[in-house]
Amino acid sequence: MSTPSASLAQPPTAGERWMDLGLRRGAQALAVGVLVLLAAIVVEIGAVAAPAVRERGVDFLTSSTWDTNRDEFGILPHIWGTLYSSLLALLIGGTLGLAVAVFISQRFLPRRLELLLKNVVDLLAAIPSVVYGLWGIFFVIPAIRPFTAFLHEHLGFVPLFDERSPGPNMLASSLVLAIMVLPTMTAVSRDAIATVPRKLREAAFGLGATRWECILGVVLPTAATGVFGALVLAFGRALGETMALAMLLGNRNEFNVSLLAPGNTLAALIANTFPEAQDHERGVLMYAAIVLLSITLVVNMLGTAILVRSSRKAAGARP
Amino acid sequence: MTATEPTSAAAVAEDLVIDLKLDKLWYGKFFAVRDTHVPVTRGTVTAFIGPSGCGKSTALRCLNRMNDLVDGFRFDGSVHFQSRDIYHPTIDPVAVRRYIGMVFQQPNPFATTVFKNVAFGLRLNRFRGDYEERVEHALRRAALWDEVKDKLHSSGLALSGGQQQRLCIARAIATEPEVLLMDEPCSALDPIATRRIEELMTELKERYTIVVVTHNLQQAQRVADMTGFMYVDTTQGGRTGYLVEHRPTAELFADPRAEETRQYIRGEFS
Amino acid sequence: MTDIRVQTGPQPSPERDVPVERPKLEHDLRAVRTLFDRLLTALCALLSLVAALPLFAVLWLLIERGATNFRLDMLWSLPPSGLDTTGGGFGNAILGTVYMVGIASVLAVPTGILAAIFLAEYGDGTRLAAVIRFAAKVLTGMPSILAGIFAYAMVVLATGHFSALAGGVALAVLMVPIVVLTAEQAIRAVPQKMKDAAVGMGATSAQVVMRVTLPTAMPSVLTGVMLAIARAAGETAPLLFTAQFSNYWLRLDRLEDTASLAVLIYQFSGSPYEHQIEMAWTAALVLVLLVLLFNIAGQVLAARSDHSRH
CATH class of the missing domain: 1.10.3720.10 (MetI-like)
Structure with missing residues (x-):
């Protein structure tokens, strides 16, 4: 291109063109790297778990004994404990989280207070889980002790309360776990609620609905998919939460339905046992890890897929 | 691609900065523009007018290959800049845009200081010299210097809308491009800021060749030497824009040849 | 002033003395739906409060048990x-x-x-x-x-x-x-x-x-x-x-x-x-x-x- 003397314009140099190509390729490579990372996690953990999986097979999943000396290992109690604590936490944390999400998105409060409450709940997510564990040991467990004693004494014939530990127990663990999944529940379901088109709410109000008639009749049903996705994601968080449970659940490798008894989860088992474990036990723990990975991966993929769907639907519904 | 018209004499070709020949233009399956041929002479202001959706912005964006960014864009025809076909496969669109500057509909300063906004193009073109002098020069010519000389190092986004648009003009002319494209540069501005920009255009045409898209007929009359009127053809089912006539502004407004032009400039439809 | 008297002035004619049902626009706390609405709002507020409490409980205990023993040389x-x-x-x-x-x-x-x-x-x-x-x-x-x-x-x-x-x-x-x-x-x-x-x-x-x-x-x-x-x-x-x-x-x-x-x-x-x-x-x-x-x-x-x- 002929360069007129007056103009300062210069065509891009070869270097600029190489930079352009380099950034494009580099960004793409690293983005693909995120995908590779996920795959590598599955492959690597699979690889270290493979010997134990081959050696122990399905028995490992259905046996309830954990005895290092006799080399007998089974994680049925841990799978049970993982699901049990997570469901309890979801029941409590999910309810609270959804209540907060509704409360801070439906004009109950002045804007500033909404923001304050939102930040308070967000900060709950910032507190490290080991600190929750510490707090649980020295605050929650002693605080609920009279209550669990009462339950055990008067309702001990119910299987839920038939065995009690004054120390670490399922109820305390689930309460702390509920607090930990609450921010996820609030943040994700609040986003889902925010995608409900204004005109739908206005239509409900225009028909003379009260605020709660609008929320229960229009807002929540419309956001239902997103709220369900939030529940699934919160469940995934609970399944994988490690430290608080390692510190509060008592590390007892036995199957138990009592809320007041100690127990164990997959993640807590691995965290508690690994540092002092011998090599062969470490191999077995890797088997437990691949089980945990499989469960959480499925739950997380499900939750994420639900949310992707619901947000796409919401985007499509908007004019 | 069509060859240059055999009739154009060497002397004319010398003055011909841009030769736009759009025969058919699509965005994906949408047939957007047809039969729009506009030669642009050095040192003039050419205006495109017409109802909304007539393809005047599309035509303008062909001149510096901004349409390349739109998925599904393709066209039959050619665009020549100083007798070079800018859509030729060997041409780098990035280089084209360095010679043909653009001012957009919405003022779009970068989120940085006034100074760095104007210096952006200079840095891009690896200018080695006195940046301060260049920046001041560009700001003076954009008639903004007096208003911003004390806040060169505060954010360009803090300026008023009209000031922002003049900042964008300063940014575009700092590198002394050959041609300045302006896509409805005043549509987001109030009347006073608009007048300021129009005055600027008439001053700038001494130096630059300007092509401006406007929906404001008075603006075209005030600033343009040549005016192209585009209209929408709905007869074939779609909404395809085309050039109705392209003539010296005074002639076009005084004595429109086509019925559509006559009705449009009388305000019988918009 | 006089306007008001004019408005209240006209006595209803005997034919029109049938009680006309006027729409009730005031809040009625006894209406079931209003009560339901208030109740749910209160419940929601309570749950939100419960959700916010742990943060302060954690911070309070951290300060009570952590800050009292803090000495700079710990760092x-x-x-x-x-x-x-x-x-x-x-x-x-x-x-x-x-x-x-x-x-x-x-x-x-x-x-x-x-x-x-x-x-x-x-x-x-x-x-x-x-x-x-x-x-x-x-x-x-x-x-x-x-x-x-x-x-x-x-x-x-x-x-x-x-x-x-x-x-x-x-x-x-x-x-x-x-x-x-x-x-x-x-x-x-x-x-x-x-x-x-x-x-x-x-x-x-x-x-x-x-x-x-x-x-x-x-x-x-x-x-x-x-x-x-x-x-x-x-x-x-x-x-x-x-x-x-x-x-x-x-x-x-x-x-x-x-x-x-x-x-x-x-x-x-x-x-x-x-x-x-x-x-x-x-x-x-x-x-x-x-x-x-x-x-x-x-x-x-x-x-x-x-x-x-x-």
Whole structure:
């Protein structure tokens, strides 16, 4: 291109063109790297778990004994404990989280207070889980002790309360776990609620609905998919939460339905046992890890897929 | 691609900065523009007018290959800049845009200081010299210097809308491009800021060749030497824009040849 | 005045003296739906209050048990053994945490930002970008303990040592998806018209990204980075498998077990010695302050960038 003397314009140099190509390729490579990372996690953990999986097979999943000396290992109690604590936490944390999400998105409060409450709940997510564990040991467990004693004494014939530990127990663990999944529940379901088109709410109000008639009749049903996705994601968080449970659940490798008894989860088992474990036990723990990975991966993929769907639907519904 | 018209004499070709020949233009399956041929002479202001959706912005964006960014864009025809076909496969669109500057509909300063906004193009073109002098020069010519000389190092986004648009003009002319494209540069501005920009255009045409898209007929009359009127053809089912006539502004407004032009400039439809 | 009298003046004629049902526009607390509405509002408020309480309960206990024992020399002393009843600190743990989070940031931040550039710019709308975004979201929900096991398999087994490097890799795995997703949002928020301006001046796409898009998005990108750092600094589980713990100072010249605040809290929380438990509380306070500091810094950056864009 002929360069007129007056103009300062210069065509891009070869270097600029190489930079352009380099950034494009580099960004793409690293983005693909995120995908590779996920795959590598599955492959690597699979690889270290493979010997134990081959050696122990399905028995490992259905046996309830954990005895290092006799080399007998089974994680049925841990799978049970993982699901049990997570469901309890979801029941409590999910309810609270959804209540907060509704409360801070439906004009109950002045804007500033909404923001304050939102930040308070967000900060709950910032507190490290080991600190929750510490707090649980020295605050929650002693605080609920009279209550669990009462339950055990008067309702001990119910299987839920038939065995009690004054120390670490399922109820305390689930309460702390509920607090930990609450921010996820609030943040994700609040986003889902925010995608409900204004005109739908206005239509409900225009028909003379009260605020709660609008929320229960229009807002929540419309956001239902997103709220369900939030529940699934919160469940995934609970399944994988490690430290608080390692510190509060008592590390007892036995199957138990009592809320007041100690127990164990997959993640807590691995965290508690690994540092002092011998090599062969470490191999077995890797088997437990691949089980945990499989469960959480499925739950997380499900939750994420639900949310992707619901947000796409919401985007499509908007004019 | 069509060859240059055999009739154009060497002397004319010398003055011909841009030769736009759009025969058919699509965005994906949408047939957007047809039969729009506009030669642009050095040192003039050419205006495109017409109802909304007539393809005047599309035509303008062909001149510096901004349409390349739109998925599904393709066209039959050619665009020549100083007798070079800018859509030729060997041409780098990035280089084209360095010679043909653009001012957009919405003022779009970068989120940085006034100074760095104007210096952006200079840095891009690896200018080695006195940046301060260049920046001041560009700001003076954009008639903004007096208003911003004390806040060169505060954010360009803090300026008023009209000031922002003049900042964008300063940014575009700092590198002394050959041609300045302006896509409805005043549509987001109030009347006073608009007048300021129009005055600027008439001053700038001494130096630059300007092509401006406007929906404001008075603006075209005030600033343009040549005016192209585009209209929408709905007869074939779609909404395809085309050039109705392209003539010296005074002639076009005084004595429109086509019925559509006559009705449009009388305000019988918009 | 007279108007009012005129309005009230006319007596209803006998024919029209039938009681006309007037719409009731006043609040009626006895109406079931009003009561229901109030009740649910109260319940919702109560639940929200319950949800907010734990934060204050945790902070209160941290201050009560952690701050009272705090001594400045804890910040540069080594941990006490079980037999010590006074003295000691967690200087090596602070240093270890900072060092490992630093390694993780060096690995994760550039990677995450470049990947985000791909998702928001180059690959926008492609199936590949959608799949990568999905993978990043799944990674954010992955249990942190698995990141630890991954780094154990990748680094510890390969090098034969527990080390700060392995810990840094584990934390990086947790940081990458956070940085990717927040940076993508930030880059997407840059107005198209700004990018158009740069393109219109003949900037190559790399120049648009490096000189306009990224600088404009940077405050929000940093918000995401701060969140990721805060998350990494508080993580315990991944470090149990990678860095474990050490009672000694960090050494840069070889791979060996490395202390961190989080693991120190975990170990001392189960200690039979009162002094170590007190130390756990003080370390927890310091860790929470560190984490909150990064969180608040992130919030401030976010607020500032919101401000500058309007």
